[in-house]
Amino acid sequence: MNMESSFKVHQTKSGSDSLVRLSGHIDENADYTKISLTGIISITFDMEGISLINSSGLQRWISFIESIPENIKIYLSRCSTRVVNQVNLFPGFLGGKDIGIISFAAPYYCQNCDCAVNVIVETLTDFKNMDAITPPQRRCEKCHGKLDFDGLPKKYFLFLNRKKQPAA
Amino acid sequence: VLAENQKYHLHVLMDDDDDFKQFLQNHPSELFAQVIGHQDVNSVIKTAEQDGTAVCVVPYHLFSNRAGSLEKLLHINSRAVVLSREDISKAIDILYEFDQIRHLFNIGGCLCAHHLLLTLEKTVDRSRWGFHPYLASPKEQRCCEVTSYPDQGLLLHDITACAARASTLSDLPHLITTIASELLMNAVFNAPCDPVTQEPRYVDRPRNETIHLGPAEKITLQYGYDEKSFVIAVSDNFGRLTRKDVIKNLYRCVQGGDNQIRRETKGAGAGLFMVANLANQLDVHIDPGRMTQVVAVVHLSKKQINYELGHTSINFFKAG
Numbered sequence A: 001m002n003m004e005s006s007f008k009v010h011q012t013k014s015g016s017d018s019l020v021r022l023s024g025h026i027d028e029n030a031d032y033t034k035i036s037l038t039g040i041i042s043i044t045f046d047m048e049g050i051s052l053i054n055s056s057g058l059q060r061w062i063s064f065i066e067s068i069p070e071n072i073k074i075y076l077s078r079c080s081t082r083v084v085n086q087v088n089l090f091p092g093f094l095g096g097k098d099i100g101i102i103s104f105a106a107p108y109y110c111q112n113c114d115c116a117v118n119v120i121v122e123t124l125t126d127f128k129n130m131d132a133i134t135p136p137q138r139r140c141e142k143c144h145g146k147l148d149f150d151g152l153p154k155k156y157f158l159f160l161n162r163k164k165q166p167a168a
Numbered sequence B: 001v002l003a004e005n006q007k008y009h010l011h012v013l014m015d016d017d018d019d020f021k022q023f024l025q026n027h028p029s030e031l032f033a034q035v036i037g038h039q040d041v042n043s044v045i046k047t048a049e050q051d052g053t054a055v056c057v058v059p060y061h062l063f064s065n066r067a068g069s070l071e072k073l074l075h076i077n078s079r080a081v082v083l084s085r086e087d088i089s090k091a092i093d094i095l096y097e098f099d100q101i102r103h104l105f106n107i108g109g110c111l112c113a114h115h116l117l118l119t120l121e122k123t124v125d126r127s128r129w130g131f132h133p134y135l136a137s138p139k140e141q142r143c144c145e146v147t148s149y150p151d152q153g154l155l156l157h158d159i160t161a162c163a164a165r166a167s168t169l170s171d172l173p174h175l176i177t178t179i180a181s182e183l184l185m186n187a188v189f190n191a192p193c194d195p196v197t198q199e200p201r202y203v204d205r206p207r208n209e210t211i212h213l214g215p216a217e218k219i220t221l222q223y224g225y226d227e228k229s230f231v232i233a234v235s236d237n238f239g240r241l242t243r244k245d246v247i248k249n250l251y252r253c254v255q256g257g258d259n260q261i262r263r264e265t266k267g268a269g270a271g272l273f274m275v276a277n278l279a280n281q282l283d284v285h286i287d288p289g290r291m292t293q294v295v296a297v298v299h300l301s302k303k304q305i306n307y308e309l310g311h312t313s314i315n316f317f318k319a320g
Helices: A057-065 A081-089 A158-162 B019-028 B037-049 B060-074 B088-097 B113-124 B150-164 B174-188 B241-256 B271-278 B303-308
Strands: A008-014 A018-027 A042-053 A073-077 A101-109 A117-124 B010-014 B032-037 B054-057 B080-085 B105-106 B139-147 B221-227 B229-235 B279-288 B291-299 B312-318
Touching: A008 B139, A042 A057, A042 A081, A042 B174, A057 A158, A073 B291, A081 A101, A081 A158, A081 B174, A081 B271, A101 B019, A101 B174, A101 B229, A101 B303, A117 B080, B054 B229, B080 B088, B080 B113, B080 B312, B088 B105, B088 B241, B105 B113, B113 B312, B139 B150, B139 B174, B150 B229, B150 B271, B174 B221, B174 B291, B241 B271, B241 B279, B241 B312, B271 B279
Parallel strands: A018 A042, A042 A073, B010 B032, B010 B054, B054 B080, B080 B105, B279 B312
Antiparallel strands: A008 A018, A101 A117, B105 B312, B139 B221, B221 B229, B229 B291, B279 B291
16 A cells, blocks of 8 residues: 555444444545444445545445445435535446435535535435425525525436435 | 737637627637638638638537538648537537547536637647646646655645635535546556557556656646636656547546446546546647646636536647
């Protein structure tokens, strides 16, 4: 390995469910060997801390996802905008599996405060009508004014059109 | 603004109601444009045949009804800059279908006049190649040499910090760092070749392996920003990249499917596709056997939507 990886894994278990917090760069040095899949039936990856995904990282991530046994249900939560962009660009990011995306960051802008903010939205509750996907309404935490979605909805929510909602 | 001795002919084929006419009217001193209707395409062909320096800007939507004429135009004038109103995937389709197109701008949203003008200049003036012309009034710019692959980690850290100074948009530094990571990886692993066999030296090496580049193999990284754009340029000394290879690679990725991210090779073959999607402009400069410089331009804005609506463009410049 050519340098110390910025990629970090923090895994916790609750019965047969596992939560894995990933952070740093999903790149050529990302190492998933520390993740234990023993005795679990579901695994949720918290992706909020992912700051970069490059093409080599993508290759390694897909190999890892594919290696997870079929009897383990996979979820992604709090996907950063970097992760959403990659899922949109590369459908293979999900390893060809029915991975539930529980929640993800969406870009908004507050006109009053004149600042951009990423807001976590929930797939199940914020996108009930998957036939007409529109950005959920949100308010600014500082001024409580209405936030504007700061992107192209058709492009940003593309992955929702490809997927079913995660099971409740 | 072009100097008097840099004047060239710019023929713009467009419909009467085209927004581009407005753009030209807003930049009369920069673009010495002769706006003509598409019904006059044959006269443009005649002019271009007579004047080797003519540059034509062609709205792509005219291809459908004037395909024969415009294809002929492109054949006699490889400097044509084609404008379209499509997304980046469709742009890649267009470049795949028409291999005579070297310059394509998608202007669905807003168009950066400086970068269109620079592209036009570069088609007729080799001295405008390189990193520096991209930044109209640089606020910060760096140049460094990459001699071993471990350098990459520290360089990316510096680029992230520079991008954070350039924009208040929190996602932008990560986006720019991703672009830099891909361009560096491509240059280090794909460019260097054996001087005798001409075979690539490192293409089959794992991407997490240390690579020490030889003196002739060093990579040059330049990056910086001005008021409007962040620019990253990565150059090698080999000039092995071709338009055909780039477009073939991008086209495979656009098709999606199982082969979108290669699994059987050490490289994923998806880096340039990522860059083409993240950057507003991807320019490839090729001096065969001597130099390849890949430049990515990202428009700076306070809002994500403005970056999304900025033009997307892919250009190929070849020496000789």
